[in-house]
Amino acid sequence: MTGQLSRTVIEPTNPRLNVSRNANLPHSPGIRVGEYIFLSGMGPVDPATGGRNLGPFADQIRQTLRNMEHMLASAGSGLDRIVKINVVLADIQDYDEMNRVWREFFPVDPPARTTCALQLSNGNGVEIECIALSL
Amino acid sequence: MALQRDVIAPKDPAVDMSPNLNLPLSPAIRAGEFIFVSGMVAIDATGERMHGTVAAETRQILAAMAQVLESAGSSLAKAVKVNVLIYSMLEYNNMNEVYREFFPTDPPARTVCGAKLCGGSKVEIECVALA
Numbered sequence: 001m002t003g004q005l006s007r008t009v010i011e012p013t014n015p016r017l018n019v020s021r022n023a024n025l026p027h028s029p030g031i032r033v034g035e036y037i038f039l040s041g042m043g044p045v046d047p048a049t050g051g052r053n054l055g056p057f058a059d060q061i062r063q064t065l066r067n068m069e070h071m072l073a074s075a076g077s078g079l080d081r082i083v084k085i086n087v088v089l090a091d092i093q094d095y096d097e098m099n100r101v102w103r104e105f106f107p108v109d110p111p112a113r114t115t116c117a118l119q120l121s122n123g124n125g126v127e128i129e130c131i132a133l134s135l
Numbered sequence: 136m137a138l139q140r141d142v143i144a145p146k147d148p149a150v151d152m153s154p155n156l157n158l159p160l161s162p163a164i165r166a167g168e169f170i171f172v173s174g175m176v177a178i179d180a181t182g183e184r185m186h187g188t189v190a191a192e193t194r195q196i197l198a199a200m201a202q203v204l205e206s207a208g209s210s211l212a213k214a215v216k217v218n219v220l221i222y223s224m225l226e227y228n229n230m231n232e233v234y235r236e237f238f239p240t241d242p243p244a245r246t247v248c249g250a251k252l253c254g255g256s257k258v259e260i261e262c263v264a265l266a
Contacts, residue, residue: 035138035167083140083164084171084263092251102159109142110153113160114174114261116220117251133138133166 005034010075016050017067019043030071037075037132041088042067043124052122057094060125061101068128069105077132082111085130092117094125138167143207148182150199155182156254163203170207170264174220175200176256184254189226192258193233201237204264213265214243220259224249230258 010030012018020027020040030039044053044060045067053063069079087098095115102110111130120127143163145151151162155178163172177185177195185195201211221230227247235242243262252259 081140083166083169084173092253095253099159106159109140110159110161112162112164112171112173112261113158114218114220114259115253116174116259118248131166131171133140135137 006032008032010037010039010071012067012071013074014047014070017045017047017070019045022050030075032075032134035134037072037077037134039068039071039130039132041086041127041129042071043120043122043127052124054123054125057125058097058101061098062104064126064128065101065105068130072132075134077134079105080109081135082130082132085111085113085128087113087115088120088127089115089117090120090125098126139165141165143170143203145199145203145206147202147206149180150178150202151182152176152178156184163207165207165266168266170204170209170266172200172203172262172264174218174259174261175203176252176254176259184256186255186257189221189229189257190233192256193230193260194236196258196260197234197237200260200262204262207266209264209266211237211264214238214262215265217243217245217260217262219245219247220250220252221247222249222252222257226257 009028027040044063046053142161175196177192179185
């Protein structure tokens with residue numbers, strides 16, 4: 001190992017998706033360390049308004065994954081570079097529907113994944129975090 | 136030079152959750168020097184979800200996790216961080232009793248949390264290991 005790894009904050013190109021800044025929360029949207037990108041848990045935020053999109057569960061999953069795609073693109077990465085993804089559901093009954101939507105975004109060689117149900121903030125039906133590789 | 140991203144396929148297909156439970160996930164991904172293993176639930180030799188006590192499910196999962204890691208050229212001894220989800224924290228000690236059999240010395244860093252799990256499983260375990 002030559003020298004220390006650098007640690008840089010990652011922010012979305014679209015400022016409406018910068019939830020931590022907009023809601024004054026003490027976390028960064030993402031941190032890049034060397035070749036790895038660690039993203040904070042993300043929810044279904046509407047990229048046009050910055051408000052919560054608390055519609056049908058399938059739409060919440062799609063919105064969250066599209067926001068994650070935007071965040072990774074902002075950092076020069078993409079969904080196909082995700083290595084590990086963690087999904088927290090508000091209701092474990094949504095598990096099968098999540099899997100159906102999942103295949104739209106990860107058709108081949110999907111990331112390693114863990115899913116469970118816990119209490120979430122702001123009435124979100126889902127929160128998703130990931131570790132990805134930079135390009 | 137971008138790091139390589141490789142899907143790990145377990146040598147024993149019985150421990151591969153993704154086809155057996157028809158799930159859109161990879162059992163593990165190697166990324167640079169690290170292996171990221173999906174949250175694993177207990178499945179039996181036929182690939183069906185196994186329902187047992189917390190102790191039995193923990194044992195089944197860690198034995199399967201060892202196989203997944205070995206298929207990737209790693210092992211439980213090279214695990215650096217393990218996360219355990221159990222359906223009830225009242226079962227914490229039952230999980231620990233089995234867990235310590237698999238990590239007799241210098242066990243990995245670990246977090247345990249009580250959560251609702253899919254498919255009626257009582258235990259789910261994931262890890263990050265060195266390749």
